[in-house]
Amino acid sequence: MAILVSVVMAGCTATPTTAPATPGVPVTTPSQPVNLNGAGATFPYPLYSKWFDEYNKLTGVQINYQSIGSGGGISQVTAGTVDFGASDGIMTDTQIAASTAAGGAILHIPMTSGAVVVIYNVPGIVLSGLKLTPDILADIYLKKITMWNDPRISSQNPGVGLPNTSIAVVHRSDGSGTTNIFTNYLSKVSPEWATKVGNANSVNWPGDIGGSGNAGVAGQVVQIPGAIGYVELAYALQNNIMYATMQNAKGNYIVPSLVSTTAAAQGVTLPDDTKVMLTNSDNPDAYPIVGFTWILAYANQTDKNKGQTLVNFLWWAIHDGQQFTEPLGYAKLSSLAVTRAENEILSIKYQGQPLLTR
Numbered sequence: 095m096a097i098l099v100s101v102v103m104a105g106c107t108a109t110p111t112t113a114p115a116t117p118g119v120p121v122t123t124p125s126q127p128v129n130l131n132g133a134g135a136t137f138p139y140p141l142y143s144k145w146f147d148e149y150n151k152l153t154g155v156q157i158n159y160q161s162i163g164s165g166g167g168i169s170q171v172t173a174g175t176v177d178f179g180a181s182d183g184i185m186t187d188t189q190i191a192a193s194t195a196a197g198g199a200i201l202h203i204p205m206t207s208g209a210v211v212v213i214y215n216v217p218g219i220v221l222s223g224l225k226l227t228p229d230i231l232a233d234i235y236l237k238k239i240t241m242w243n244d245p246r247i248s249s250q251n252p253g254v255g256l257p258n259t260s261i262a263v264v265h266r267s268d269g270s271g272t273t274n275i276f277t278n279y280l281s282k283v284s285p286e287w288a289t290k291v292g293n294a295n296s297v298n299w300p301g302d303i304g305g306s307g308n309a310g311v312a313g314q315v316v317q318i319p320g321a322i323g324y325v326e327l328a329y330a331l332q333n334n335i336m337y338a339t340m341q342n343a344k345g346n347y348i349v350p351s352l353v354s355t356t357a358a359a360q361g362v363t364l365p366d367d368t369k370v371m372l373t374n375s376d377n378p379d380a381y382p383i384v385g386f387t388w389i390l391a392y393a394n395q396t397d398k399n400k401g402q403t404l405v406n407f408l409w410w411a412i413h414d415g416q417q418f419t420e421p422l423g424y425a426k427l428s429s430l431a432v433t434r435a436e437n438e439i440l441s442i443k444y445q446g447q448p449l450l451t452r
Contacts, residue, residue: 133160134167134180165269179390182271202388206424209327209350211337224338232284264323267304269295275385279373328423344378356425358384
């Protein structure tokens with residue numbers, strides 16, 4: 095279900111001003127007040143909602159966001175029906191070709207990173223009380239492990255009363271960046287998964303049950319005894335949903351947290367375009383299912399005022415906006431990621447002229 099976020103506060107009479115400036119980069123006021131429309135990833139929705147609210151208080155700018163999944167965000171920004179998209183997955187070659195034909199290059203601007211957690215509904219098992227290895231998780235989703243008291247699961251959970259209950263496997267039914275992160279991880283840890291299913295916003299699942307968005311997956315897991323699924327950490331925290339402890343690439347069992355999410359990005363080579371997946375980190379302290387989430391924006395803007403408003407907001411988000419990440423369960427951008435994001439924002443132009451300059 096699409097969620098439309100309107101962040102103008104009731105009774106707000108603030109007039110648009112410049113975004114808070116960061117030293118070294120002047121922030122220009124659009125010649126007339128403009129609002130923005132965006133669509134895409136559900137993964138960062140709690141953070142984006144907070145950002146749009148806070149930015150509205152500062153500037154009076156209204157940002158409406160449809161939380162419809164990364165696939166929808168890519169489609170809408172490509173078509174030009176929104177001013178920006180949002181995705182947790184890197185655009186494919188086919189998607190890049192379509193967007194280039196429609197309006198030129200689309201930039202991937204990192205906003206934050208977050209963990210995808212494995213949620214479950216197994217009576218009697220407390221939060222983080224279920225331990226899963228990479229191969230066990232992959233084989234559950236491949237439908238090779240079908241019972242909760244399977245010896246392979248029991249061997250990793252001594253003393254835990256695993257029931258003789260069927261595992262109901264829940265997955266995203268919509269095009270999803272959360273799915274992209276999750277299947278990217280499974281493709282790295284399971285050659286069989288990589289060959290049979292693969293990594294994308296949408297895949298041909300071996301079974302069982304689909305749900306739209308984080309809310310749809312969580313709803314199915316909560317309602318079905320014995321169910322397992324995957325959602326963003328912030329969503330699980332806000333809705334008090336049980337999630338598992340995962341074994342990482344170094345063999346350590348790691349509880350998803352801000353610390354273990356941040357550790358996943360440490361030591362990763364970050365290319366200039368920031369198109370890199372953070373899953374299955376070699377850091378011994380890292381939670382293994384972590385990814386960036388990006389704002390997608392055309393490098394060449396067709397509306398100067400909207401382009402100016404967009405770059406102002408993006409600059410605020412990667413600087414002042416980072417203070418809101420950790421309270422909501424997301425990781426702050428590293429200093430290198432901020433630098434990469436700055437360069438991407440500074441490359442956004444209108445009629446060949448940068449909308450922000452140093």
